[in-house]
Amino acid sequence: MTQEHIVIIGNGIAGVTAARHIRKLSDKKVTIISSESEYFFSRTALMYVYMGHMKWQHLKPYEDHFWRKNNFNLVQDHVIDIFPEQHQIELRSKRKIHFDQLIIATGSKPNKFGWPGENANGVQGLYSKQDLELLEKNAPDNKTCRRAVIVGGGLIGVELAEMLHTRKIPVTFLVRESNFWNNVLPDEEAKMLNKHIKSHGIDLRLNTNLEKILVDENNRVYAVKVKESDEIINCDLVGLTAGVSPNIEFVKDSKIETNRGILVNRYLQTNYKHIYAIGDCAEQRENIGYRKPIEAVWYTGRMMGETVAQTICGKPMHYNPGHWFNSAKFFDIEYQTYGWVFNQPKEGHEHFFWKHPEKDICIHINYEKRSRKFIGFNTFGIRMRHVFFNQCLDASATVDDVVKHLHLANFDPELYKTYEKSIQQAFKTQQI
Amino acid sequence: MSTSANISATASADNLNAQQKIALFIGFSGLFILVLAVFKIVVVNQLVALLSSLIFISIGIIWYAKSTYKGQSPGVKNNFIYVSNLTNRGFWAYLLGLSLTGFYIILYFYPEILGLVKNGQNTRLIALFDPLSRVLSGNPASQWFVYGTLYTIAILTFGIKALLKYRHNSYQKVRTLSVIFFQLSFAFIIPELMARLNTNNFSLPYYDLKNIWPLNYYNFEQYRVDQFINAGSIGLALLIFGIISIFIITPILTFKYGKRWYCSWVCGCGGLAETAGDSFRHLSNKSINAWRFERWLIHLVTVFITLATIAVVYSYLGDDSSKYWLTRSTFLIAVMSILSLVFALIMIFKRNALQKDAIYAAIAFFIIIGSLISMHFIDGYQQQLFLFEAETLRSSYGFLIGSIFSGVIGTGFYPIFGNRVWCRFGCPMAAILGLQQRLFSKFRITTNGGQCISCGNCSTYCEMGIDVRAYAQKGENIVRSSCVGCGICANVCPRGVLKLENDNLDHRINSEDILLGNDVDLKDFLKKS
Known part of the structure; x- marks a missing residue:
């Protein structure tokens, strides 16, 4: 019998974790295809x-010799088509590769919402290696890039703001929500972040939407127009950071079922038994707890990679994130x-919030009002132990237990200075 | 193939602001006064020249640091470290490396260039330091006093820079204050004041009490031991302190806190590395090959100094137990017993914690040392224990390791190979503490469940070249013999993944663990498979 050939599209955290675990469990032939970078970063x-x-070299978690040593076949090319029935994929170079089992782990791409000018020069997201290279061209310093406008107040947006800030490029930050990341965070934290971001000299505009991107005769951005005020903001760079969505254009023509992402069952299997999808590009058919069907998070990619490797190596396993x-x-x-701490307490939930009177340090606890069961914990400016909260959640601990053992x-x-006593005191006062 | 494998920030490092320029000018004028003195140009009174030089240098460094960090919010600010010419092995880095290396060569081998005159009046640079030396110890300066003064000023002023840079981090602040304190008192002032106690019939050797054998490799040489013994009960107490430092104090503290209690809180070499060397910490080599090289080299140095010390002590002991209770035979039997005990303890209790090559090397070293020592008990070989003259062993160690490795390479090459080259590849003290840290200590760096995002800040800024990320991304604790516990990995981590801790011995090394986040079934599954 010939060796089974596992082909993985994408060398991000999901694909590479799958490859590593397949190698741990078997000596199957493993090919990893990526057009983004030669090695995992x-x-x-x-x-x-x-x-x-x-x-750049520091971004690579494994030394370059790791891949050959562990017998991974790395292909730097771009997959343009998948033929599920023929067990084949086609690359941009016209080369065709046969697979026995296929894992699609192609990640995300920055969202675009059909804004006029969104494809102009000087408009970009921040997701890939190529985006970084582009940013070096678009915004090397504050003479080339006299102002940047960032659209979309999420985690990538604030990172981009910090990056540009280090090169002294003035940043205007357009955020749709009434407070920063308010679609996820409760008001208290979001307001603290508003202040902190502004304290770094970022021109943060809340409740503000982009209407269009203004482009000159060379198809280069020179300004944006704000929807609410019709204000024109001159800029040399527009950063689009309004979230990401699955990078699955090349799958759409095949018979693999997709919605926003590639639809998978709990085995991370698509509608084809021998084709799997993991990481940012996978969409769960079945909801898992409060988790969203698509989770573009580092560690879920890693966990899906671990799980799918088990299934492929003959030990079928559900993806079951903790x-x-x-x-x-x-x-x-x-x-x-x-x-879970939701931005608004859900029905039957109660929140407890504590903030340091001066510093940007706060915590937020969510619990069930009647049973006092602990549901979730936000912490800003104090590092907390993952294993502690995992145990509390496993054991369905009460909020009182959690606060009592917070140290x-x-x-x-x-x-470091500790704040458990003030938190416990405030909690006690609130409960009376 | 990727054409841009080496992309990195292209921005020119921030141009110096006006204050930084003035500060640099003041600092370099201070340095210039010292350079002029080397060329016998001293325009004013020596004391005035010395004080103004030292004050200018200090003001320059502190003011520069202040104007650098003043405009920044407290937090991790490693901006443009890999762009700046000085911190990214550019022209200025090589120039600085060459100047430091040249300084060390002159200091160790040609002190007369600095104006050292034995049995006479010092001239040039060293003469400039005479007044200060007389105030402290009552004696004229030597090249070591000049070096010690500049070393202390470096730790003090760059220590203040570290206090500003890490003002958001109490661990760093307290640790920095600790190295400043130990340098200023134990290394600089106390030994000089101790020299004041010396009279015609009472003389203590120069002794930095925190400098422990084998870092202080000459501590048990004949002239020192003679001085200790001749200095009565104080001298004897110091000699005994030297012995219990390595055999009792060190093991206890390392068990409780890891080797960091010494390497990044007390030690002078560590003190300089953590302050003046802090800007170069990211230059350490993180490859697996460098790790392999490190493990061989540092342990060979340790074997070397162990042999040399045994040979030196052996050479001045006698054979007649009626003259002095400690004879050559008793000494060698004692040494062999200690080595055997350590060897047996490790092999019985900890062999599973060692890599295969470490076990082979340990056995080989043990056999070699054992057979060399046993030559004493064979007629005809007594004169040349260890095949070489004790003096040859001692002086080659002093030259190769004491001067070239720890000084010229260890410090001179800060801007090229990073700030801990000596501590990582050469220091025998670090090797002994490291062995214990790995095998018998409560210290570890804990990884916080599944929070690691593999960003690599921890590995990049580890001065000891430990690939911290390799452990963190697997959810493993970091228990490495080389870790000096500086705490910078935890400081630069953007997700709160790492914590230096002294905790239970159980599950300290947890390489079997699966990252937190997956459900329990998967964890069990992976363990079984």
Whole structure:
């Protein structure tokens, strides 16, 4: 019997994790195809290259010899077509590759909402290696780029703002929500972030939508027009950071079923038994808890990669992510979340909020009003221990238990000031 | 093939602001006064020249740091580290490296260029330091006093820079204050004041109490041991302190806190690396090959100094137990017992924690040292324990390791290979503490569940060249013998993934763990498969 050939499209965290685990479990032939970069790199750190904290080589979690040593076949090309029945894919180079099983892990692309001028020169997202290279051309310094406008107030938007800020490029930040990232965060945190972002000299415009991007005769952006005020803001760069969506154009012509993403069952299988989709490009047919059907998060990509490797190596396994968690950094403020804290308390939920009187440090706890069951925790400016909250959620602990044992959750460096006592005090006062 | 494999920030590093320029000018004028003195040009009174030089240098460094960090919000600001000429191995980095290397060569091998005159009046640069030296110790300056003064000023002023840069991080602030304190008191002032106690019939060797054998490789040489013993009970107490430092104090503190209690809180080499060397920490090599090289080199140096010290002590001991209780035989038996005990403990309890090549090397080293020592008990070989003269071993160690490695390469090459070359590849003290840290200590860097996003800041800014990310992204704790516990990985992590901790010994090394985030079934599954 010939060796089974597993082809993986995409060398991001999802595809590469799948490949690594397949290699751990088997000696199947593994081919990884990417047109973005020769080797796997950490997308989350693109910003640090622009800011000069790191070089490109530091973004690669494995040394270059790792891939050959572990017998991975790396192909740098772009897949343009998939033929599920023929077990074949076609590359841009016209080469065809036969596969026994296929894993699609092509990630996301920045959202565009049909704004006039959105494809002009000087308009870009920040997702890929190519985006970073483009940004170096579009905004190398504040003489080439006299002002940048960022559209969309999410995590990538604030990263782009920080990046441009380091090169002293003035930034106007258009945010649709009434407070920063308010579609996810409760008002209190969102307002604290408004202030923090402005304190770095960013021109943050809340409740503001983009109407159109104004383009000169060379198809180059020179300004944007704001919908609410008709204001024209001159700029040399427009950063589109209003979220991302699955990068699956090349799949649409095949008979693989898609919606916004590639539809998969709990085995991460598409409507073809031998084709899987993982990471940002996969869309769950079945809801998992409060999780969204498409999750463009680093660690879910990693977990799907681990799971699909088990299935492919003969141990079929459901994708079953544990309790929700996430983290981010907004300029100088670190954020972590464990479990669910919604921007508005859901029916039957209650919130407890504590903020340091001066510093940008706060926490927000969500719990069930009647049973007092702990549901989720937001923390800004205090690092917390993942394993602590996971245990609390596993054990259906009450909010009172969580607050009582909060010192066990602290993950700040040694010798840091602690705030558990003030939090516990405030919690006690609120409960009376 | 990717044509832009080396893309990096192209922005020119921020141009210096006016204050930074003035500060640089003041600092360099201070330095210039010292350079002039080397060429015998001293326009004013020596004391005035010295004080103004040292004050100008200090003001220059502190003012520069202040004007750099003043405009920034507290937080991690490594902007343009990889663009700036000085911190990215550009022209200025090489020039600085060459100047430092040249300085070390002159200092170690040609002190007369600096104006050292034995049994006479110092001239040039060293003469400039005479007044200060007389105030402290009552004696004229030596090249070591000049070096010690400049070293202390470097730790003090760049320490203030570190306090400003890391003002958001209490661990860094306290740690920096600690290295400043130990340098200023233990390394600089106390030994000089101790020299004041010396009289015609009482003399203590120059002793920096925190400088422990084998870093202080000469501590048990004959002239020092003689001085200790001749200085009565104080001298004997110091000698005993030197011995219990390495055999009792060090193991206890390392067990409780990891080797960081020494390497990044107390040690002078570490102190300079963490302050003046902080801007070069990212230059350490992170490749697996560098790690392999490190493990061989640092342990060979440790074997070398162990042998040389044994040979030196052996060479001045006698054979007649009626003259002095410690004879050559008793000494060698004691040494062999200690080495055997350590070897046995590791092989019995910790062999699973060692890599295969480490076990082979340990066995080989043990056999080599054992057979060399046993030559004493074979007639006809006593005179040349270890095949070489003790003096040859001692002086080659002093030259190769003590001067060239720790000074010329270790510090001179800061801007090229990073700030911990000596600590990582050469320091035998670090090797001994590291062995214990890896095998018998409560210290580890904990990884926070599944929060790692593999960004690589931790690995990039690890001065010891540890690929921290490789552990963090697998959810493994970092338990590495080379880790000096500086805490910068945790500082630069944007997601709060890393924490330096002293905690239970159970599950300290958790390489079997699966990242948190997956459901329990998957964890069990992966463990079983």
